[in-house]
Amino acid sequence: MIETAGLSRAQLRRLLRERRRALAPQRQRQAARRLYRQLAQHPLFRRCRHVALYLPNDGEIDPGLLLDAAQRRGKATYLPVLNAWPATRMVFQRIHPGEALHLNRFRIREPRPNRARQRKVWTLDLLLMPLVGFDCEGGRLGMGGGFYDRSLAYRTRHKYCRKPALLGLAHECQKVDRLALASWDVPLEATVTDKAWYAADRKMMRRGQLHRDPCGACE
Numbered sequence: 001m002i003e004t005a006g007l008s009r010a011q012l013r014r015l016l017r018e019r020r021r022a023l024a025p026q027r028q029r030q031a032a033r034r035l036y037r038q039l040a041q042h043p044l045f046r047r048c049r050h051v052a053l054y055l056p057n058d059g060e061i062d063p064g065l066l067l068d069a070a071q072r073r074g075k076a077t078y079l080p081v082l083n084a085w086p087a088t089r090m091v092f093q094r095i096h097p098g099e100a101l102h103l104n105r106f107r108i109r110e111p112r113p114n115r116a117r118q119r120k121v122w123t124l125d126l127l128l129m130p131l132v133g134f135d136c137e138g139g140r141l142g143m144g145g146g147f148y149d150r151s152l153a154y155r156t157r158h159k160y161c162r163k164p165a166l167l168g169l170a171h172e173c174q175k176v177d178r179l180a181l182a183s184w185d186v187p188l189e190a191t192v193t194d195k196a197w198y199a200a201d202r203k204m205m206r207r208g209q210l211h212r213d214p215c216g217a218c219e
């Protein structure tokens with residue numbers, strides 16, 4: 001496991017991105033299958049009706065099998081869509097199997113913006129987030145654009161809001177000893193890797209319940 005002491009967020013991001021990009025295609029496929037096995041039968045995934053995922057980029061662990069399973073099971077599936085530059089907003093838009101995609105400004109595939117198919121993030125049940133790095137306490141390091149942080153900023157105002165459940169997805173080799181929380185960081189309920197679940201509240205997590213109380217303002 002990487003020790004973060006003495007490393008800046010930028011240095012850590014570079015190191016961890018190199019690590020995940022270095023995984024051979026066969027290792028990536030194996031990790032994706034293992035990730036699927038970790039999550040597909042978990043109550044948080046089984047019960048969710050509206051789930052946002054991502055299409056893998058830059059060596060990220062691939063949630064494609066979960067996307068297929070969610071669609072087969074009749075769940076509504078969403079992908080992140082960036083608003084046109086210079087806007088810094090990211091929204092979640094429903095995606096159907098076989099839908100045409102284009103490349104966004106970071107060359108990540110996403111659906112063409114269509115307001116009618118977008119859903120407010122706090123009305124989703126489950127958000128599966130791509131991680132660059134993570135710790136065992138819900139700490140998360142992303143690509144550094146602040147897109148997920150800004151989308152989730154409402155959670156710092158409504159601390160007891162439990163929607164959506166936030167699960168980070170990562171390769172095991174992206175685990176670090178400790179990530180300092182910035183004031184805008186929203187902790188994850190858990191991170192799921194190809195090997196294990198890392199949750200601050202393990203018992204609740206196994207039962208598929210979240211440790212937060214419902215927030216009336218956000219229901």
Ligand SMILES: Nc1nc2c(c(=O)[nH]1)N(C=O)[C@@H](CNc1ccc(C(=O)N[C@@H](CCC(=O)O)C(=O)O)cc1)CN2
Pocket residue numbers: 054055056057060080081082090105106108130142143144145146147148
């Ligand atoms: N698969 C996936 N989709 C996603 C995200 C993600 O992390 N993974 N995002 C999560 O936020 C958003 C895109 N965020 C990004 C933020 C920064 C960079 C970035 O720094 N990219 C370049 C350098 C910048 C450039 O080309 O202008 C790089 O690769 O270094 C990429 C994506 C939306 N979609």
Ligand SMILES: Nc1ncnc2c1ncn2[C@@H]1O[C@H](COP(=O)(O)OP(=O)(O)OP(=O)(O)O)[C@@H](O)[C@H]1O
Pocket residue numbers: 009140141142143144145146147148149150153182184185
């Ligand atoms: N709620 C917010 N409002 C405005 N700016 C924000 C907010 N949250 C984060 N940011 C900005 O986003 C930038 C990136 O933050 P950080 O380094 O934590 O990225 P990250 O968590 O790795 O990225 P991401 O959220 O895209 O996965 C920071 O410079 C911060 O100022």
